[in-house]
Amino acid sequence: MRIAAREVHLHAPFESVAADISHLADAMIEGALRASTEYLSPRFSPLVTDETPSMEVTFCVLAMGKLGGQELNFSSDIDLLFIYSASGHTPEDSPQSATTEEYYRKLCELMIRLLSERTAEGHVFRVDTRLRPFGKSGPLACSLGSAVDYYSTYGRAWERQALIKARPCAGDFQLGELLLEQLRPFFYPRYFDDATLEDIRSVKRQMENVIASKSQADREVKLGRGGIRDIEFTVQMLQMLHGGRWQEIRTPNTLEALRALGQRQRIQPFDAVTLERNYIFLRGIEHRLQIQGGRQTHMLPEPGPELDTLAHRLGYINGDSFMNVYRERTSETRAILEQFLATRGDGNLWVIELLEPESACADGLKKLASLGFRDPGRAREELLLLANGPDDAPYTRETAQQFSAVTPFLLEALGQTPDPDGALLRFSQILGRLPVPATLYNLLKYHRNLSSYLIALVSNSDYLSEMLLRDISLLDLIGTPGHIDMPSRREDLEQILSDLEAAADPAPALYRLRDGEVLKVALREILLGIPVTAVGDELSRLAEVILARSLSRARARTTERYGTTSAAFAIVALGKFGGRELGYGSDLDLVFVHEDEETARFDISTSPTEYFASIASQVIKSLKEPTRYGLLYDVDARLRPDGNKGALAIPAQRFRQYYREEAYFWEKFALMKVRAVAGDADFAARIEAEARHLAFSMRLERSGLEELETMRAKLAAAAPHLDLKRREGGIAEIEFATRLLQLRHAGEHPDLERGGVFGALELLCEKSLLPEPEYSILREGYVFFRRLLNRSRMMRGCASSCLPDTPGIAARLAQSLGIEGSLPEQIESYTASIHQVYLRIYNALRDETASSCKKESL
Template sequence: MLAPVFGHLLAELAAAPDPDMALNNLERYAAVVDRSVFFRVLTDHPGGLGLLARLFGSSQFLADALRRRPNLLAWLLEPRTMRQWLADDLEADLAQTLAPFAAREARMNALRRFKYRQLLRIASRDLLGDADLTVTTEELSRLADVCLAEAWRLADATLRAQYGAPLDGDGAETALAVVGMGKLGGDELNYSSDIDLMFVYGADGETEGGSEGRLANGDYFARLVREIVALLESVTEEGYAFRVDLRLRPEGRMGPVVLSLDGYRTYYAERAELWERQALLKARACAGDERVGARFMELARAVVYRPGVDASIVGAVRGMKREIDRHLPEKGGGNVKLGRGGIREIEFLVQALQLLYGGDDGWLRERTTLKALFRLTERGYLAPGLGHALSEAYVHLRTVEHRLQILHEFQTHTLPDDPDELGRLARRVGVSGSPARAASAFLRRHRAVTATVHRAFSEFFAERPAPRNRRLRVPSLLALQATGFRDPERARHNLRLIVEGRPLVPYEAALGRAMERLLPNLLDAVWQSPDPDEALNQMERFLAAVGPRAGLIELLASDTSVLAGLARLCAGGDLMTQLLITQPELMTALADPRAWERPKRARDFRTALAVVFAPGLAVSEQRDRLRQVKQAEELAIVWRYLLGVTGIDGYSREMTALAEATLAAGMLLALGPLVERHGVPRTADGRFIPAVIVGLGKLGGRELTTGSDLDIFLVYGGSDADGHEDGETDGAERVEAHTFWSEVVERVAGALGDITAAGVAFPVDLRLRPGSKGSGFASSVTAAERYYAEYGDLWERQTLTRSRICWGDRRLARRVRAMIRQHTFGAPLGPRGLKEIAEVRTRMELELGKETPGRLHVKFGHGGLVDVEFLVQALELRHGAGRPQASWPSTIASCAVCRRRCGCCPRGRPTPSSWPAPCRPAWRRRSACRRATRF
């Protein structure tokens, strides 16, 4: 029965990291199952051969786990199993696993079976290349979270039955939170990690009493912690769940296993050392009471991230690493975690930068090392080349660590000395060739990686001589305060960084001289900007990102108008500045008057986006180019607005034109591969079934701003009511027209809204489509007409007042416009509808505006943008029936139309109908405020 797949089986075994081990484990597995059924499964699921070869040739402990539970192979071969599981999926699976069992021991055995079953799934995806390092470690961490939560629930229920609920001094119930530290807290767990934990309870007090009497809360929660640890660590016939390490708690091994929130607050305020602040960088409330966990995380952030820069941090972290190095000989060479150029050096470098700058720059507050590296590079704290090299090094080192531990589930970090074992490790890492050749290639790569890491670490933590005296002195604190800086200390620190450079991006001599020439003009430009503090913050980040590009610095030093524009851009915050930080070369384009001397039209943006479709580009490259072009054009639009070339209305029109051109490019990206695979949708008699995209909200009203979503829905069908919408595609893989157009719009949302290395083009929101979640992503025009006629709500009528066809077939567009007008303006809005709109607006003001004497909300607050929008929409809905000229998708245009043409707003009458007159300037002022906050 194996004959049909025998050749494939031999090829997969030969390609396994350890073919001998893979064959042995395959034989042992076949010995415990019905071989005829097993061989039939392999024949029916050819992909199962590759899975088994990689699993059996990489991990002995997982091969043993599968042999003990051979029926799990069928589960692993199900498509729904081999996908990324979220926390909700794991919780549901665990609940189903535990449901048949009530006794403590039975539930703990079931918990361990669940853990190893999920380990098989996660490791299989990892070894097959279906999950990258970030996804793998995140899934391992979520697995630990759900196991922790179950242990907490079981232990807490047991103790509450014995002693009653714990109460604080006021008689209110309090509870325990579990805080993950280290790799668990950072969502970076290994296959054989200890889980570093701390435990915190809400307040001191006493339990209410139970079968065993009462306990002080401290004693109750200490017992609870010990019970949780025992449930996880105890070895049963099914193994153990997780090893627990509590040494990161206050006082380490000598301290209590649990403290109250006040206890932690007192300890961290009086006795915390730097290493404890460093450890809290990765703290995460991962199980237990959510409210207590949230309060602890607020405390942790205040302890870790302090305003200003403390240069002593670098020396203290350097001392910690020196102490680790002192003990390394005892651990042997080749330690990928603690050795020279190892994981710990990357972590220490990242954490030192977070401690230095995270107090002032909240974007750096990231628990996961790989994501933190990206953010540090993005913000300019690491030079781009170095940030990329360290990220690649981290992925390499963590992958090696995983492949060491996946073999036997041992917590090991050391490369094997035996050449054959090293060759097998190299093949597990993914190096091809014989074990000897693989080992040689692996060592070359590994040594290059560790050399890069150690060089960066050494340069950052090296003892530095005092900086040479500059010819240009940084202004004093008193001078900075006198010239308008709200935070002169931070301003002076930023100026020092501008003059001297950051620790890992120091200036060459020529660049330093250029910076000195720039500084006087820079100070003038910053002082004249709307917000000097923010302008200087963002200017420092931009100049750090410029790095060795002396030409850009010379450009800014010599052209004060460009520098003034940059200062105004920086004063607006980091949304636009971030584009310049990631692509400093865009500054050269902005300096060219042709980039901003006149507004652009839609055809200009379409021309710019043509590079997305250059021959030979992969889909991922096309998506990145789409984002890069959109971002560059958006930056130029903002630049024109800030320089006064365009006003608020012109700015929004340009942003909308850019969005429409980007949407059209996204449709081409979506349609190309689908048409190639499925063909085009046609009716039974061969007529093409077209589609249109309806833009709503800011897109429909041509009022887009920076950061706006694109609210859209897609309608397909014929231009008349003759049933010209049912059919299927005419290609090799035929699908129904509804499926085709639904997949198109889903792909468009991804093409524009997915996060790639180049960021996001436009987030796409499909929730306003007819029927919303229950309708699929596309709707036939007949279904849309029926939905609006039978089920359409008032809020949908309001939404459709800002609708406009943005893409698609012209004849179908006429039918869709008629449908929208009929539903929106077919019957005048009556008193009940007006009351409903007023009630909704009041709820929005209370629930979303949440204004206080010191806090105003430009959009949802009293007299805000939504007031103008709802007022104008209500007037349109009331007076638009029979008056096609009474509505216009733009709010500002509708104000004028209502006043001039509808007969509903006579001049000079002090009634509510005269309100649209002052609405236009109010709308513009509020819109300008909102744009400023968005920038």
């Protein structure tokens, strides 16, 4: 009554009146929430989350519609959305047990009854909850995660508009703001397409058809032509078009949004003023209609005494004079709306024509040609297939619309590739195997960066593309804006793994971590051009995290079966893993070492040899055994002391003795790349230091050199011509030359005791132990070959050190790396130069050792 008196007798401004009514509603909702919570509290203790039992579940009521915009009228329904923070349950000491869904259904039903149930004193507010996810068929309250999933996957055009008006009004406001923040890209997208705009126009047309069918368009203040909803529709459409770029436009209040749009010149200033004036005019009429009748109505009376009475209360002489003004104002509003109903999205109307099978689409074909497609007609056929599906299993209209929405930036990303036609064909072939392509289209629609990621993968790697399409949810791991900009730290990977293990199905956690991180590293290489050293370092860090978790699980299972021991355990890596130089699909060279029996306590039911062999074998099995998720890594444990004939896990003393007294020169040579990668930190570091000392302290003798050269020559003789690792002048010769120089000079330069090739080459050059020209040849050749192998493995999904001999694939490989000229000629040039450098280094060291032998014999 107070608020109504302020409007009728004191002529309070519309905004003030609407805000007062909305504040009253907020207070009533908060009161209903508190009363309902108190009523349920004797039976249910505060709920806790399933994931973290020490954390309580929180709850928020969001206002939608007019209440969300603080524009409530005297007889409005209140549109509410209920959310809770996470799935959970009552604690064990609760008088009654309930899940979050059960408890909040009771709470919401009680709130709704308190607010809307008619009593002798009337009711407080009618409550409408149909704007919730899945509408009337959905739960009254949903979790934050399920709400985000719903809108991201199923959200429709009208739901974008509804969320523009949302704001927290009771309960945990931070939770409500968090929901809106996570959904902001959905209802305020940075770019808008014509298909989505057409969806919004379609909703508007349906509403108008309903009103027109009832012959009410001229008297319906809210839904009629030029009425309140036309103004709100215009403002909300402009907010959706521009809110992704300008924060000040993001407000649930219609008049605030209108003024911000005017200031940003997204609407003509005169039109903004006109719409503001007409909105206040129409809302004033709505208020008087509802005060006068005491009911929810938006319909003007028929000409006659009732219309005259309304006109007098609004300050007009009679009904005719009022209706003249009303028609003038609604015509102004409608004319402005009509301008924006013709608005296009981001210039992509050509896409709709391109995807319409019956259209000639001349503009669309020209656009494809301008993007670099050599055969626009064939490209269009592939686009039609992606949009509509095959003739024998056509997609739904919704799927076609979703593809239309993502087509512009998919084509833009394809146009950036070396071969747009080929990339589109591979994209089409891969997506053709998806049972529900709409899921991917919808995901790409709201995460534009994923389009460029996906096209980059499709253009460069069938293997990685198929890995991604086996599990589309991997996009969640790589799709966050800025995610690929920085390398993952170890703690980042460990946190991702913990989150994956906490999922409903933790079994694929290690595989999903591996796949997601390999995809990220590949995208960093393709899109950001990170060097091969960074690729090796990041893939090695990933392997360390996976290996550590595999070891932890193996130790736990072995302890459970055999008992406990204080004996320390370590895993050391050799080869590429030892040098932090892993590539895509590289295997892991591992050696397992445990503390000696004499220095540890064993409370186990088996021998120490069997105990640690069990741990080692479980680690190897968990990494290399094929599963339905694939396999993690191939593991090679043959470089351990005594090879396949020796124990799988070696006692520390035997490890030292073997390399001191029995190992061949080439075995110590391989030990130069030793690095501790998992296990008990102090013990592992000690084993690494001792192994490195054993490797770098060996004498460089002629017999060892010749043994090594014989091995290299056999490898080169047996290697195919395109084997970049083993062939003459290949990667193996670069590594051999580098390690020979390290071995020769490590006595005077201890900092040369390192496993990585790049670091060793740089130090050798800095210390003038390797001439600058030879350093350049070895380093540039190593980079060139490693880039080729990485991209070849990425492209084909195999760990072969041989390049493909198919001309088409070889050309695609060179093109993807931006290599100009003849690839075979460049390979021959590098191998010839590298082989000369290797021979010079080998012969110099052989002659030096021969001279030393003569002096000793004298």
